[in-house]
Amino acid sequence: MNRTLQPSQPSLLPATYNSLTAWPKKRKPLPTARRHDSSTRYCVFSPIHYEAGYAYPLIVWLHGPHSSEAEIRQVMPLVSTRNFVGIAPRGTLRTNQTERRYGWEQTPSAVAEACQRVRHCIEVAHSQLNIHEQRIFVAGYGEGGTMALRVGMEHPELFAGAISLGGRVPRGGHAFRRINEARSLPLMLSVSPTEERYSKQQVMDDLRLLHSGGFSLSLNLHPEGDVLTDTMLADINPWMMELACQSTVSTGR
Numbered sequence: 001m002n003r004t005l006q007p008s009q010p011s012l013l014p015a016t017y018n019s020l021t022a023w024p025k026k027r028k029p030l031p032t033a034r035r036h037d038s039s040t041r042y043c044v045f046s047p048i049h050y051e052a053g054y055a056y057p058l059i060v061w062l063h064g065p066h067s068s069e070a071e072i073r074q075v076m077p078l079v080s081t082r083n084f085v086g087i088a089p090r091g092t093l094r095t096n097q098t099e100r101r102y103g104w105e106q107t108p109s110a111v112a113e114a115c116q117r118v119r120h121c122i123e124v125a126h127s128q129l130n131i132h133e134q135r136i137f138v139a140g141y142g143e144g145g146t147m148a149l150r151v152g153m154e155h156p157e158l159f160a161g162a163i164s165l166g167g168r169v170p171r172g173g174h175a176f177r178r179i180n181e182a183r184s185l186p187l188m189l190s191v192s193p194t195e196e197r198y199s200k201q202q203v204m205d206d207l208r209l210l211h212s213g214g215f216s217l218s219l220n221l222h223p224e225g226d227v228l229t230d231t232m233l234a235d236i237n238p239w240m241m242e243l244a245c246q247s248t249v250s251t252g253r
Contacts, residue, residue, distance in 0.1 A: 040090070043069045044085070044087050044125065045073065045088075046085060048081045055131060055133075058122070059084050060086075060118050060137070062139070064166075065095065065104075066103060068090060070100075071141075075088075085129050091144070092117070093110065104143045106147070108173050111147070114150070119155075122136060135240075137160055138162050140164060141166055148167070149169060150175055154182075156185040165233070166232075182215075188239050190232050191203050220232070220235045
């Protein structure tokens with residue numbers, strides 16, 4: 001059954017910081033995301049039964065609008081509790097002055113800042129956990145998904161793939177300035193078309209844009225009006241594992 005992460009709300013976002021921290025109490029105990037003091041605020045998710053001798057794929061998660069890096073504590077258990085390490089930076093724009101809610105501006109300076117935060121998070125993950133250097137993915141929801149595509153196409157050499165859940169393909173701000181390098185980056189879009197947020201026509205326009213650019217794209221369509229759900233998040237695991245298996249075969253490891 002398709003379930004929202006926050007049944008009492010119309011979608012995962014917006015959500016208060018308290019609701020994010022209270023969510024694990026409704027589920028069985030899971031690995032705790034660790035918060036650290038840094039110039040870049042972030043949360044780390046360690047997989048259950050972490051094995052230091054195994055190099056894990058890494059998901060850098062860019063949270064949705066009006067949320068925070070703590071969102072990863074909701075997201076990762078619904079992607080996989082065992083297969084991946086996760087880390088999430090805080091958004092570049094504070095959207096609520098009384099609560100800890102943030103978003104991602106799509107301006108050139110904000111994109112540069114987002115790239116810097118993502119790179120910092122990758123370094124942090126490498127310093128604390130065993131990460132497979134060739135299996136690093138950037139993913140996000142809503143405007144975080146759009147930013148994930150921007151960051152991935154800006155630095156395709158860092159990532160094995162980029163994932164957007166419900167976020168439009170970026171336009172403007174020289175999003176495709178490195179298209180020759182970026183077209184080799186696998187992309188995944190999971191969308192639930194709605195006239196208000198992301199219409200079917202906009203989805204088709206984005207598909208044509210990526211197709212004309214020669215990108216490798218996987219598209220998952222979900223029921224109209226649906227929100228970020230466990231089934232949408234479940235799209236991530238098989239797609240990433242398939243890419244990981246392909247890279248293992250190609251490198252002979």
